[in-house]
Amino acid sequence: MYIILGYFAGFLGIALGFFIHFVILANQSSFGIPFFSPYIPYNTLSDNNNLHMKPVWKREKRSKILNTKKPQIEEHISMKWRKNGKQL
Amino acid sequence: MENNYKLGKVEAIAIILIVMINKLILNIPYYIVDLVGSGAIINLLYIGTIDFILLLVIIKLFKNFENSDILDVSEFLGGKILKNLIGFLCIALFFLVAFITLIDFSNVLHTIYFSNFPMVYILFFFILGVLIANIIGIKGISRTICFIVPFAIFSVIITFFTSFENLDIKDITPIIGKSYTNTFITGLSNCFSMYILVIYYFLKPLLKDVTSFKKVSIISFAISFILLMLTIVPMLTLFNTSSNSEPINSLFLLSRQIELGRFLQRIDALFIFLWIFAIFAYLSFIIFMINRIIKKIFPVSNEKMLSYSTCGILFGIALIPVNISHIHFIEDTLYRYLIIGFTFVLGIILLTLANFKKRKLQKNNIS
Numbered sequence: 001m002y003i004i005l006g007y008f009a010g011f012l013g014i015a016l017g018f019f020i021h022f023v024i025l026a027n028q029s030s031f032g033i034p035f036f037s038p039y040i041p042y043n044t045l046s047d048n049n050n051l052h053m054k055p056v057w058k059r060e061k062r063s064k065i066l067n068t069k070k071p072q073i074e075e076h077i078s079m080k081w082r083k084n085g086k087q088l
Numbered sequence: 089m090e091n092n093y094k095l096g097k098v099e100a101i102a103i104i105l106i107v108m109i110n111k112l113i114l115n116i117p118y119y120i121v122d123l124v125g126s127g128a129i130i131n132l133l134y135i136g137t138i139d140f141i142l143l144l145v146i147i148k149l150f151k152n153f154e155n156s157d158i159l160d161v162s163e164f165l166g167g168k169i170l171k172n173l174i175g176f177l178c179i180a181l182f183f184l185v186a187f188i189t190l191i192d193f194s195n196v197l198h199t200i201y202f203s204n205f206p207m208v209y210i211l212f213f214f215i216l217g218v219l220i221a222n223i224i225g226i227k228g229i230s231r232t233i234c235f236i237v238p239f240a241i242f243s244v245i246i247t248f249f250t251s252f253e254n255l256d257i258k259d260i261t262p263i264i265g266k267s268y269t270n271t272f273i274t275g276l277s278n279c280f281s282m283y284i285l286v287i288y289y290f291l292k293p294l295l296k297d298v299t300s301f302k303k304v305s306i307i308s309f310a311i312s313f314i315l316l317m318l319t320i321v322p323m324l325t326l327f328n329t330s331s332n333s334e335p336i337n338s339l340f341l342l343s344r345q346i347e348l349g350r351f352l353q354r355i356d357a358l359f360i361f362l363w364i365f366a367i368f369a370y371l372s373f374i375i376f377m378i379n380r381i382i383k384k385i386f387p388v389s390n391e392k393m394l395s396y397s398t399c400g401i402l403f404g405i406a407l408i409p410v411n412i413s414h415i416h417f418i419e420d421t422l423y424r425y426l427i428i429g430f431t432f433v434l435g436i437i438l439l440t441l442a443n444f445k446k447r448k449l450q451k452n453n454i455s
Contacts, residue, residue, distance in 0.1 A: 027224050
C-alpha cells in the first residue's frame with residue numbers, strides 16, 4: 001500500500017498512508033486496553049507492563065488499567081529489616 | 089464512529105498544542121514580525137499577558153457552566169435562535185481556518201516539492217486523509233495528535249537551537265520596534281496569534297474530567313506561548329524586519345538553515361514529513377469540531393454522511409482562490425480581526441451576560 005501511495009504522490013502519499021494507518025491503530029483496543037497503551041494515552045501507573053520496567057523492588061503499584069480496589073501492592077520500603085541495618 | 093469519547097488531560101493539551109504548532113508552521117510568526125518589526129519580542133510579551141488575562145477570565149466565566157461550551161451558553165442565554173446564530177458563525181470561522189491552513193500548506197508543498205503536480209491533487213490527498221480520520225472517530229484522531237505533538241515540538245526546539253549561533257543582539261534592536269504606538273497599539277491586533285483561545289470555548293464538554301479544564305488550559309497556553317517565542321526570536325535574526333516582503337513559511341526557512349555537521353543536512357525534509365502529519369491531524373480535528381457544531385444545531389442521523397459533506401464543502405471552498413495572494417490578504421485582514429472579534433468581544437459578552445442571567449435566576453429561586 002505504501003509503495004503504491006509513494007508511486008502516486010511521493011512522500012505526501014506515504015505521509016497520508018502512515019497517518020491513516022496510525023489513526024486506525026490508535027482506535028484499536030485489545031480486551032479493552034488501547035493498542036498503544038501505556039504510551040498513548042499516557043498512563044503513568046502502568047509500570048508493570050511496559051517496554052521499560054522498573055526493578056522488582058520498585059514495582060509498588062498495580063496497573064491503572066486493571067482498575068483494582070487497592071492500587072498499592074507493597075509499601076514504599078517493604079524490606080524494613082534491611083533499612084534498619086539488621087540483615088538476617 | 090465513536091463521538092462520545094472524552095479526552096484525557098494529556099490528549100486535550102496535545103490538541104491545543106497541535107493547533108498552535110500548525111499556526112507556527114504557516115505564516116503567523118511572519119505576520120507578527122511584519123507588523124511590529126524588531127519589537128516583536130516586547131509585543132509578544134505584551135499580547136501574551138493580555139491573552140493570559142483573557143484566558144483566566146474565560147475560565148472564571150465558565151465556572152458556572154459545568155460541561156458546557158459556548159453554544160450551550162448561548163442557548164441558555166438566548167434560546168435556540170441565538171444558539172443557531174452563534175453555531176453558524178463558529179462553523180464559518182472553523183471553515184475559514186481549515187480553508188486557509190489547507191491552501192497555504194498545499195501551496196508550500198506545490199512550490200517546493202510538487203511543482204509538476206496540479207494543486208487539486210494535493211488538496212484531494214489532504215481531504216482524503218481528513219475524511220478517513222473523521223469516519224474512524226475522535227479517539228483515533230486525539231491519540232494520533234498525542235503521538236505527533238512531541239515530535240513537532242522537538243522540530244521547533246531544534247530549529248531554535250541551531251539558529252542560536254546566528255543570533256546577534258543588533259538584530260533585535262531597537263527593542264521597542266518601529267515606534268511605541270506601533271508596538272503597543274497597532275500591535276494589539278497580533279492577539280490573533282493565540283488562536284487557541286477559540287478552542288477553549290469548546291473544550292470543556294470534551295474533557296473526561298471537567299475540573300481539569302483550568303489546569304489543561306493554563307499548561308497548554310504556557311507551552312504554546314513558549315513555542316511562539318522560540319519561533320519569533322530566530323525569525324528576527326534571519327529576516328529583514330525593515331522592509332515588507334511576501335509572506336514566507338518562516339519555520340520551513342529556519343529549518344533550511346540547519347546544518348548538523350556533514351552527516352545531517354537538509355533536515356527540513358524530515359520536518360516537512362512531520363508537519364504534513366501535523367496538518368492532517370489538525371485538519372481532522374477542525375472537521376470534527378465542525379461536525380460537532382452541526383450536530384448540535386441540526387438533528388443529524390447519519391454521522392458518516394456528515395463527514396463526507398463537510399469534507400466535500402471544504403474541498404469545494406479550497407478550489408475557489410485563483411492566487412495565493414488572495415489567501416494571504418484574507419489571513420492578514422479578515423482572519424485576524426475575526427479571531428479577535430470572536431475571542432475578545434463576542435465570547436466574553438455571551439459568557440458575561442449568561443453569568444448575569446444565571447445569578448438572577450438563582451436569586452429568584454432563593455427568594
